Amino acid sequence: MRYIIRLAGLVSLLLLTTSSIAAQDAEPISVIGSGIVNRLVEVLAEAGEHDTLSFKRVGSATGIDEFCNGEIDIATAVRPMSSAEKAICSANQVKHSEFLVGYHIVAVIAHPDAPIQCLSHGRLESVLKPSASNIAGDWSDFDPEAAALPLTLVIPQDDRIDYLILDSLIAGDGLRADVSIYEESESAVTEVGATPGALGFVAWSPDLPSHSAIALLDIDAEDNGACFSPSVENVEAGAYKAALPMRLIVNRALLSQNATLAEFFRLIEDETNASAIASAGVTPPSGTSYDLNAQVLLDENAAGDFSADFQVPANLSGRLHIVGAASAFDALDRVAGLLTQDNAAFEIDLKLMGRAKGMESLCAGEADIAVLDADLTDAESSACADGDIRATTTKIGAQATVLLGNVADDYTRCLTTQQVNTVWRAESAETVTSWSMVDPSFPDIGMTLFGLSLLDQASDILLQTAAPPIPPIRRDTEKDYNPLYRAAAAGNV
Known part of the structure; x- marks a missing residue:
């Protein structure tokens, strides 16, 4: 099936162009947005021998804003377009498509004597938050029996993408200062491997697991005991959070007019060029994402399909039974309305009659999802296990009640x-x-x-x-x- 999609994408590109590249001079391509993604685009352009690209580095938000004026070929970004940005493009009649071209992924490494194999988000935050600076540390917070093992943190310098990704995961401004700082990942791997009790954070690469001098740790992003290793599959599934997506947004009208631009996007869509992406220190997308790129390129009505971490299938069908705490009704009712209005064959049955009844239904196999307003208890988990139901939790948000008082009191x-x-x-x-x-x-x-x-x-x-x-x-x-x-x-x- 993937080869059929790939062939269809190639045919569509031929239809997009009025003549071949060989029959005319290469046309200019304007690129604006994220400096991080721009560097990757430069590598891809060099690999494809495209020398007519001009770059403007203004950041994702400003780049998308200028792109929506309709005169720029490509906007680069490290996040999806927001609904407000898409509305601006729509108001300006700028039809666009988004393409996922890679990820920067951060891996957690440790000296082989580390007493853990998985680092929870809570522990990650406790050791890296700015307020933890200058507090003598050891591994006892991870394992009470490891109090004698000193904790040495090895992190990237603050102008590296790895640092920005880590900072986005930790509350506060920046990371703790009393750490060993490195410029290149190779030196960090060497330092961690040679330092008992060392814990480091480096750019993921396929050869990282082969280093015998270090241990590669998993991350429990939701603090629920579900640990995931760094991989593009886990990143795309939303299970591994220490990653930054790389996105291209193309003006569909200009794509149909500019033969050089169409040729460049054939390079983006072709999975055989993944090695060029890897050479830039970026992890290429999965085969599934390459297939989605091909679909987006083939169908201009697929514009914006990559504006979320999960793409709703076009043929979504079935019935979803949701039970549990009534406090989630308003939010879920809105989501249900959005999903079902565009998917006539998909139904969502909301029966939010309380947590206790909801868990009874879930553990009896009568419901698909139970919404809880507090952590899953051991008793609830055991009750589901007795019914041969393995319950797993995912945090979807929080609600707050705010108390207001008179300013004089x-x-x-x-x-x-x-x-x-x-x-x-x-x-x-x-x-x-x-x-x-x-x-x-x-x-x-x-x-x-x-x-x-x-x-x-x-x-x-x-x-x-x-x-x-x-x-x-x-x-x-x-x-x-x-x-x-x-x-x-x-x-x-």
Whole structure:
């Protein structure tokens, strides 16, 4: 099937051009956007003996913005186009297609004496965050029995792509400073292999696993015990997060007019040119992605298909049964509407009747997905295992309830969860009516509360730290279901 697609892509390119490259002078190609991707395009152009490309390095966002004016052939980016950017292109009648051309992938390596084989995201953040600087470290955080093994961190200098990828995974500005810094990955591999207790972060390459002096570690990106090794397949599946995609966005109208541009995209679409991508220190896409590139090149209506990490199949069909916590209904209902409106043969059945009933359905094999508002418990996992169902978790987001107080009331600026529960739980109605009843250190001032609807999911989030089951919210409050009104009222009282 892949060869059929490849042949169709070649035929389409021949149709795109009015004459062969040999019959005319090479035409100029304008490229704008990410300097990181531009360097890869330069390598590909050299491999294909294309010398008419001109480059402008302005970053992904500015590059896409200028591209949408309709006069530039190619925009380069390290992320998908946003919906706002696509809307600008559409408003300017600039039809475009996105192509995935490779990845920068970061691998975690360690000295062979490392007591772990998989590094969780939580541990990764704890050792690399800026606030961890100048704290003497050892491996005891990973294994209590490894306290005698010093931890030596080896990271790239801050102008390398590897550093930027790591920084994107860690909260805070930059990474910790008390580390060994390298300029080239080869020197980092040598240092880690020669230093007991060393932990390093280097650019992935196919020959990395063959180094006997180091251990290649997996990453648990979701902190759920699911560990994945660095590979293009795991990156494209969304399982391995330490990676940066490389994307090209082409103007379809200019592609049909510029024979040199069409010839260049035949080079991009041809998997036999993957070696040129690898020579630039970039991991080529998978065969599946090459096939998708061929489909996008063949069909101009496929413009934007690569604007997400996952491509929804054109022939999507079937039925998906989702159960669980009702707090996720609004978000899932919107997603379900978007998926089903374009896929008539696909149905999503939302029955969000609570976590307990949802897990019962999942473990009985009656549901496909259970939405949870807290971590999967050992008891729930065991119940599914008893039904021969292996449950795995994926974080899809978080919801928050925000408390607003009057700016003059400094005593309410930082409330403990116990104080929040005391203020808002139903048992406090008509009894806890002044702030001194919440905490003796607070002034003896009457409280005015602007409350939530009894069924508002934000009330469960607000009181989730109370002893289970989550109690109802108190009703002796000023009630208005407009959040903007409640915010303004708190500022005025």
